[in-house]
Amino acid sequence: MVESTSGFPPTHTAAAGNLVMEGGGGTHPGTRKEESQSGHVLPTSLEANSLKKSSWGFLVTGVVGGTLVAVYAVATPFITPALRKICLPFVPATTKQIENVVKMLRSRRGPLVDIGSGDGRIVIAAAKEGFTAVGYELNPWLVWYSRYRAWREGVQDLAKFYISDLWKVTFSQYSNVVIFGVPQMLFAVIARR
Numbered sequence: 001m002v003e004s005t006s007g008f009p010p011t012h013t014a015a016a017g018n019l020v021m022e023g024g025g026g027t028h029p030g031t032r033k034e035e036s037q038s039g040h041v042l043p044t045s046l047e048a049n050s051l052k053k054s055s056w057g058f059l060v061t062g063v064v065g066g067t068l069v070a071v072y073a074v075a076t077p078f079i080t081p082a083l084r085k086i087c088l089p090f091v092p093a094t095t096k097q098i099e100n101v102v103k104m105l106r107s108r109r110g111p112l113v114d115i116g117s118g119d120g121r122i123v124i125a126a127a128k129e130g131f132t133a134v135g136y137e138l139n140p141w142l143v144w145y146s147r148y149r150a151w152r153e154g155v156q157d158l159a160k161f162y163i164s165d166l167w168k169v170t171f172s173q174y175s176n177v178v179i180f181g182v183p184q185m186l187f188a189v190i191a192r193r
Contacts, residue, residue, distance in 0.1 A: 074141065090118050090119075090139065090142065091118070091180070092118060092119055092121065093118070093121045093122055093180060097122075097180070098121055098122060098125050101122055101125065101126070101178055102125050102126070102129055105126060105129060105131060105176060106129070108175065108176055109175065110131075110174070110175025110176060111131065111132045111133070111134065111173065111174050111175060111176070112126045112131045112132070112133040112134070112174060112175070112176040112177075112178060113133075113134050113135070113136065113171055113174040113176070113177050113178070114126075114133065114134070114135045114136070114178045114179070115136055115166045115171070115177065115178070115179045116136070116137060116138075116166060116179065116180065117135025117136060117137045117142075117143075117146060117161060118135075118137060118139075118142055118146075119142055119145055119146055119149070120135050120137075120142075120145070120146025120147075120149055120150060120159065120161055122135075122178050123135040123146065123150070123159045123160075123161065124146075124149055124150055124153055124155055124159050126159075126176075126178075127150065127153075127155035127158035127159035128153065128155055130158070131158065131176070132158055133158060133159050133160070134159075134160045134161070134162065134174070135159070135160070135161045135162070136161075136162050136164045136166055136169055137161065137162075137163065137164075138163065138164070138165055138166070139163075140163050143161045143162065143163045146159075146161040147161050
């Protein structure tokens with residue numbers, strides 16, 4: 001007879017030739033293989049924890065990888081212009097600069113083009129003054145944002161934005177050309193015109 005160390009009387013059950021002891025004897029349930037009625041071995045709790053940790057690892061890796069891809073997709077159009085032969089970074093026009101452009105346009109007529117239109121502030125301001133205005137920008141995120149802002153301001157019929165490299169566009173059909181940039185770029189554009 002086997003004595004119980006737990007203070008409860010031991011019970012013995014014979015199942016399929018195996019002696020199973022209940023009531024406090026034997027090994028810890030989390031460290032032994034449990035048998036189901038069909039005879040298949042079920043994983044222990046340690047193995048189940050390992051599978052859960054493995055699933056979390058894949059999830060964390062996927063989230064981190066997806067985040068890095070998203071950051072790369074958003075940041076690349078802002079960084080690559082700085083790596084060109086002539087550096088063309090995105091620098092938003094100030095309120096004062098926009099006021100100066102609008103003041104200069106008041107005595108002028110004809111369509112306007114903003115080369116490197118960025119977030120579209122100048123094109124939208126010119127459209128509000130009644131000009132047909134077009135902005136060319138290399139960064140697709142800024143073009144999409146500019147189109148949204150033009151729609152929100154109600155000037156989407158007068159303000160148009162295109163994703164294009166300024167070196168591959170002709171500006172001869174425009175009476176008013178607005179350009180903010182580095183001096184090297186300004187001289188190169190004037191030479192093309």
